Amino acid sequence: MIIRWICDRCNKKWIYPVEKCVYCKGEITKQKGSKLKVVGITKVSIQSPMHPIIPYNIILLQDEFGNRMPKKTMKDYKLGDNYIQEKAKTEDAVSIAKVKYDVYEAIKETLGLLKFELSPNDKVLVKPSIIAAAYPYQAVNTDPEFFDALLKVLFELGVKKEDVVVAEQALIGSDVNDAAAKAGILEVCKKNGVNFFDISKGPFEEIESEGFSFKIFKEALNRKVINAPIMKTNFQLGFSGALENLARFADEKTQREMYYVGFDKIIAKLAKVIPNVFTIADATKAMQGQGPLASGEPAFLNLVLAGKNFAAVDAIFCEVTLLEIPPYIDAYGKCLDSKHIEVVGNEVDALKYSILPAVPHDTPHPDIKVIDGKSCPACLNLLYNLTSKLIGLRGEELNLIIGSMLTEDMLKGKERLVALGGCAIKKLQSMKFEPMAEIEENIDQFEQLVLLKKLLITQGRPKITPIDKVKSKMTKLLSKVIR
Amino acid sequence: MIFVKGVGMTRFGTQEDASYHMAYESVMEALNDADMTMNEIDAVFVSSIEVTSNGERQKHSASMLSSLFQKKMPILALPAGCAGGGTALWTAVKLQRSSNYDNVLAVAFDKIVANISKKVTDEILMGGERIYEQTEGLNFPAQNALVAQQYMMKHGATTDDFALVAYKNHKNAYFNPKARFYHKKVSLEEIKSSPVVASPLRLFDCSISCNGSAALIISKEKGSVEIAGSGESNDYLGPFEREDMTSLEATRMAAANAYKEAGICPEDIDIAEVHDAFTPLEII
Numbered sequence: 001m002i003i004r005w006i007c008d009r010c011n012k013k014w015i016y017p018v019e020k021c022v023y024c025k026g027e028i029t030k031q032k033g034s035k036l037k038v039v040g041i042t043k044v045s046i047q048s049p050m051h052p053i054i055p056y057n058i059i060l061l062q063d064e065f066g067n068r069m070p071k072k073t074m075k076d077y078k079l080g081d082n083y084i085q086e087k088a089k090t091e092d093a094v095s096i097a098k099v100k101y102d103v104y105e106a107i108k109e110t111l112g113l114l115k116f117e118l119s120p121n122d123k124v125l126v127k128p129s130i131i132a133a134a135y136p137y138q139a140v141n142t143d144p145e146f147f148d149a150l151l152k153v154l155f156e157l158g159v160k161k162e163d164v165v166v167a168e169q170a171l172i173g174s175d176v177n178d179a180a181a182k183a184g185i186l187e188v189c190k191k192n193g194v195n196f197f198d199i200s201k202g203p204f205e206e207i208e209s210e211g212f213s214f215k216i217f218k219e220a221l222n223r224k225v226i227n228a229p230i231m232k233t234n235f236q237l238g239f240s241g242a243l244e245n246l247a248r249f250a251d252e253k254t255q256r257e258m259y260y261v262g263f264d265k266i267i268a269k270l271a272k273v274i275p276n277v278f279t280i281a282d283a284t285k286a287m288q289g290q291g292p293l294a295s296g297e298p299a300f301l302n303l304v305l306a307g308k309n310f311a312a313v314d315a316i317f318c319e320v321t322l323l324e325i326p327p328y329i330d331a332y333g334k335c336l337d338s339k340h341i342e343v344v345g346n347e348v349d350a351l352k353y354s355i356l357p358a359v360p361h362d363t364p365h366p367d368i369k370v371i372d373g374k375s376c377p378a379c380l381n382l383l384y385n386l387t388s389k390l391i392g393l394r395g396e397e398l399n400l401i402i403g404s405m406l407t408e409d410m411l412k413g414k415e416r417l418v419a420l421g422g423c424a425i426k427k428l429q430s431m432k433f434e435p436m437a438e439i440e441e442n443i444d445q446f447e448q449l450v451l452l453k454k455l456l457i458t459q460g461r462p463k464i465t466p467i468d469k470v471k472s473k474m475t476k477l478l479s480k481v482i483r
Numbered sequence: 484m485i486f487v488k489g490v491g492m493t494r495f496g497t498q499e500d501a502s503y504h505m506a507y508e509s510v511m512e513a514l515n516d517a518d519m520t521m522n523e524i525d526a527v528f529v530s531s532i533e534v535t536s537n538g539e540r541q542k543h544s545a546s547m548l549s550s551l552f553q554k555k556m557p558i559l560a561l562p563a564g565c566a567g568g569g570t571a572l573w574t575a576v577k578l579q580r581s582s583n584y585d586n587v588l589a590v591a592f593d594k595i596v597a598n599i600s601k602k603v604t605d606e607i608l609m610g611g612e613r614i615y616e617q618t619e620g621l622n623f624p625a626q627n628a629l630v631a632q633q634y635m636m637k638h639g640a641t642t643d644d645f646a647l648v649a650y651k652n653h654k655n656a657y658f659n660p661k662a663r664f665y666h667k668k669v670s671l672e673e674i675k676s677s678p679v680v681a682s683p684l685r686l687f688d689c690s691i692s693c694n695g696s697a698a699l700i701i702s703k704e705k706g707s708v709e710i711a712g713s714g715e716s717n718d719y720l721g722p723f724e725r726e727d728m729t730s731l732e733a734t735r736m737a738a739a740n741a742y743k744e745a746g747i748c749p750e751d752i753d754i755a756e757v758h759d760a761f762t763p764l765e766i767i
Contacts, residue, residue: 015615015724042628043682044620048604051620058621058681060629060723068723070629072619100614302618 001109002033002063003102013067017101032105033063036083050353059083069100072350086344088114092309093342094316096351099284099302104149107280110306111153113344116278118157118224125223126150126194128282129230129245130168132293132381133175133182139287139298142230144184146282146304150228151192161193167219169199169248172255172378173385176200204251209273212266215251220274227279227310231317232287233296235358236372236380237263238326239318240292242279242310246271252378259376260404260423264328271310271332279313281305286321288355293384295364299355312341322354364388367395367456371410371417373403379421382441386420386452395456401428401435408433418455436461446472485576486706487699488586489517494661495695497596502531502539503551505696506592510552513588513698524700525584527558528575530567530591536606537597548590564610565760567591568697573715575701585703592696603692612721623760624689628681630722631763634729635683640766642683646674648762649687663693690760712745714738731767 005014009026018028040060047054051072059077062068077083088095097109118124128142136144155161166189170176176198180186189196197219204215229245237244247255247267258266271277281304288299299321307313311332318325319338361369365387375383379402387400399414404423411417411433419425421441428435437455439448447464450472454462491512493505500508506529514520531544541547545558563570568591575587595603608622616626634640653669656662669687677686701710714737722728742748759765 015612015721040629040632041682042625042632042684043679044622044625044628045678045680046604046622046624047601048608048620048622049601050605050608050617051622056620058619058625058629060633068728069615070619070621070625070721070723072621098614098618302614 001105002036002061002065002067002069003100003105004031004033004065004067005029006031015101030102031065031067033065033067035064036061037063038077038079038081038083039068041077041079052354053349053352056350074347074349085113087112088342088344090342091115092307092312093344094305094307094309094312095344096316096320096346096348097304098346099304103146103284103304104152106304107146107149107153107306110280110304110345111157114306114308116306116308118154118159120158120160122159122163123223124154124159124164124226125219126154126164126166126226126228127220127245127249128166128168128185128228129232129240130176130179130183130185131171131174131248131377132384133170133179134294135182136184137285137298138294139230139232139285139296140292140294141179141183142185142228142282143285144188146284147185147228148188148191150226150280151188151194154226155192164194165197165219165223166194167197167199167217171381172252172376173381199248200252202251207273209269212261212269213254214270214273215254216270216273217249217251220249223276225274225277227277227281229279229281230286231281231283231305231314233289233291233323233355233358235290235292235295235360235362235370236375237328238358239314239323239329241314241317242281243267243271243314243329243332246274246277246310249274256376256378256423259374262405263374264326264331267328268332277310278308279306279310281313281317283317286317286355288321288357290358290362290364293381295362295384295388296358297356301353301355303351309341312338316341316343316348319348320351320353322352323357363400365390368398368400368452371399371401371406371414373401373406373410373424373427375403375421375423379403379423379441382445382448383420385445386439386449389449390453390456393453393456396459398452398456403427406431416455418452437463444472444476446475484703484705485579485701485710486704487708487710488702488704488706489513489515489519489700490698491516492661492697493695494663494665495693496663498694499597500594500694502537502541502544502592502594502696503547505594505694506548506590506698507551509592509696509698510588510590513590513700517586517700517702519586519700521552521554523586524552524554524556524588525586526556526575526578526582527552527588527590528561528571528578529558529589530561530563530571531593532562532564532567532595532606532610534593534595534597534606536602537594539594565758567593569758570715572699572701573713575699576710576713579701579703586700587702588698588700590696590698594694595692596694607692615723616721622681624681624684626722627689627761627764628684630728630767631683631688631761634763634767637729640763642685642688643675644766645684645688645762646671648765649674652762652765653687661695663691684761684763688762711747712741712743714740714742714744716740729767731764 007021095110097106099106134140234240283303287296315338404427491509545560571589575589656664674687716733716736718733
């Protein structure tokens with residue numbers, strides 16, 4: 001499809017979605033050309049970072065209105081050929097659209113190529129990714145513009161506003177309402193007249209799946225779930241997107257257990273108990289580098305991906321961005337080989353573009369490294385919050401140990417080891433390993449920060465003193481007064 | 484009336500000189516040619532695409548020139564890609580006509596060749612339209628290949644015609660001590676058999692990237708060369724959105740304005756020096 005914005009009065013035409021004509025101030029109408037013909041072809045043999053695979057073809061397409069656009073393809077076309085976007089033939093197909101200044105049209109395009117239907121009687125739960133308070137430009141949470149367009153598309157497909165709820169919970173330790181407000185999602189919900197629910201408040205239903213017991217947000221079991229994650233690199237998991245987003249349908253205890261037992265295995269079991277999920281993923285502004293929190297940076301990909309098989313959506317995104325497909329996605333079992341997933345809308349090879357992967361042992365602080373024993377989101381969040389607050393304060397390198405999946409090999413040769421959180425502390429005790437210090441997750445955050453600061457800048461084995469505790473109380477009181 | 488008082492130019496090639504030094508060199512040559520010093524310059528127009536891949540990380544080229552010339556005066560930056568020098572000069576002429584400035588300097592510089600080829604390609608690709616061109620891999624050779632193909636279909640031009648343009652330009656470069664191809668012979672056969680970069684364009688249909696600078700001082704004081712007319716125009720960013728991809732509407736308009744201002748017509752012209760980075764565009 002080729003889109004142009006045209007002035008109703010004077011017929012001036014734009015590739016940009018302008019609101020009014022700059023000449024006659026007339027209203028603007030969207031012109032959508034769908035009968036596309038190939039009117040030009042070039043085979044390109046020069047590589048660039050955005051286009052690493054050569055040679056590739058660029059075809060010049062022209063629609064029934066005479067509008068043109070270039071399109072990159074690995075296929076060979078002839079002048080005069082019709083350009084037709086094939087619809088998906090398989091259940092597990094993934095559809096990819098490029099956003100051409102109009103994210104709403106891109107979402108519609110992805111859905112139009114798949115078997116996706118909603119009826120006026122459907123009750124829908126839309127689940128964005130909102131894990132922490134961050135501005136939209138930081139690409140930590142699902143983008144509000146994408147989310148607004150998604151709701152618009154759902155309403156147009158016939159779902160009643162009163163039958164749509166938006167639900168999410170932030171990483172354990174963060175407040176989802178604060179996060180959703182900063183992310184701009186609450187405003188979108190308000191604008192569209194839909195309710196926003198904090199999943200952590202429940203109610204939950206206990207469900208057993210393949211020997212594991214989950215407490216799952218009840219609404220997710222009774223409604224059609226539209227899974228709307230933002231696609232991000234993740235220093236702990238490698239990548240987090242569609243499948244990982246479903247983990248936050250579980251209550252806090254289940255989430256902690258999932259990581260304790262092994263996220264790789266359990267997430268697949270959890271995903272199987274949510275009966276009706278369809279993913280429409282936000283890769284308009286994805287995240288690269290040290291995700292999933294604000295240490296990552298935006299990757300301006302301008303893509304929307306959709307599919308019924310969320311693991312397939314994740315796998316294809318990894319394929320496009322040249323990230324390794326994490327084991328937890330493979331463990332879901334429905335997309336063992338991404339080469340065999342049907343992709344419609346755009347060709348994977350024509351999209352391939354390398355984004356920065358996450359580095360497993362880095363934290364926001366240059367002198368604090370992490371040894372991750374697959375910690376749960378609570379400790380992950382704590383790690384990020386503590387280390388980012390000490391940026392600017394240099395010290396001797398510290399190794400923070402989080403999570404419980406620890407082995408002696410992981411600790412071998414490492415010095416100045418500090419256990420952070422109950423899981424790591426317990427595990428190290430069971431291994432009869434004494435770290436330099438322990439930071440409990442349930443003590444006051446000010447005290448945690450003071451202790452970590454002391455550990456960073458001193459040589460001995462500092463502890464929290466009674467004076468620190470008084471200071472902590474005073475700081476808390478002061479912040480309450482200020483609020 | 485506006486006259487050219489002095490011109491200066493570095494050689495164009497792969498030299499490692501910093502941007503400031505290339506600008507210094509061309510301006511110094513122009514000052515010497517005009518028999519002037521920086522004291523007599525009233526304003527400067529500078530054009531550069533402010534390349535980032537060359538490691539200099541120097542935006543704000545106008546203030547950089549203020550440091551270089553040790554002078555506080557109006558210095559305006561006008562980045563305009565391949566049309567940078569022309570745009571700086573056109574603006575200088577317009578300003579001088581409507582102001583009491585006696586001498587105005589127009590200078591352009593770019594240090595593009597300072598990184599691996601794919602980084603340079605990417606840097607130049609940023610001059611293309613970001614959503615329809617950059618994401619579709621439509622770098623400048625590819626963009627002009629599509630234009631050339633449309634022209635070939637419409638007017639029956641052939642790749643041999645494009646090769647003749649490259650051949651003529653390389654013959655000129657052979658005699659120009661400031662050209663990258665100075666004293667380097669390129670045969671028509673070499674041009675025709677060079678590798679395809681973006682079909683139908685071959686390597687020699689695409690100008691090679693160079694580092695360099697040029698400067699020109701215009702004055703109200705009578706000199707031997709008068710600027711009788713100048714024109715400037717722009718066209719839409721992507722050729723695909725232009726009504727006719729095989730016509731350079733902006734060039735026509737700019738030329739028409741220059742002729743009108745000079746009070747002459749094309750028949751009065753004895754010699755033309757035209758620029759584009761791709762051979763088919765010279766024909767168009």
